Amino acid sequence: MTIEIVHVAVGVIKKNNAIFICKRADEQHQGGLWEFPGGKVEAGESVFVALKRELIEEVGLTIHSSSQLMVIEHDYGDKCVKLDVHVVSNFSGEAHGAEGQPSEWVAITELENYDFPEANAEIIEKIVARYA
Numbered sequence: 001m002t003i004e005i006v007h008v009a010v011g012v013i014k015k016n017n018a019i020f021i022c023k024r025a026d027e028q029h030q031g032g033l034w035e036f037p038g039g040k041v042e043a044g045e046s047v048f049v050a051l052k053r054e055l056i057e058e059v060g061l062t063i064h065s066s067s068q069l070m071v072i073e074h075d076y077g078d079k080c081v082k083l084d085v086h087v088v089s090n091f092s093g094e095a096h097g098a099e100g101q102p103s104e105w106v107a108i109t110e111l112e113n114y115d116f117p118e119a120n121a122e123i124i125e126k127i128v129a130r131y132a
């Protein structure tokens, strides 16, 4: 049996001491939880191009650069993901839930109070250690 690992470009959108997060729709995988915006890397696409495409679609931001924070492989049981996490602070536009999803800017010190998918714990730990 081959196990499919879904490669995901994830954007930690940072402005001063805040991060922009969105709420996943109930019907999505890990639905109802908060997330860093992003989505699947398509075949033949670079992670940066995927991130750029997803952030325009999901939060209406055009990103100009990004810097890799970490890569996390996580098995949810029903799905294996490889999260390619990038910090984005060089962007234009006003962040909003462009697909109608709830969204907000959250202080880095408050991130621990939001419910995220399991794989995100390590990301939040690293953001707090680095920027809080």
Ligand SMILES: Nc1nc2c([nH]c(=O)n2[C@@H]2O[C@H](COP(=O)(O)OP(=O)(O)OP(=O)(O)O)[C@@H](O)[C@H]2O)c(=O)[nH]1
Pocket (backbone or CB within 6 Å): 006, 008, 009, 010, 028, 029, 030, 034, 035, 036, 037, 038, 039, 040, 054, 079, 081, 083, 117, 118, 119, 120
């Ligand atoms: N975007 C995003 N996905 C995450 C995070 N953490 C995490 O485990 N994931 C998982 O990564 C997978 C892919 O993300 P996605 O659902 O956003 O993919 P997508 O935008 O291409 O959407 P689609 O499912 O409508 O095609 C999901 O299984 C999701 O549960 C996160 O912080 N942000």
Ligand SMILES: [Mg+2]
Pocket (backbone or CB within 6 Å): 037, 038, 039, 040, 054, 058
């Ligand atoms: Mg997405």
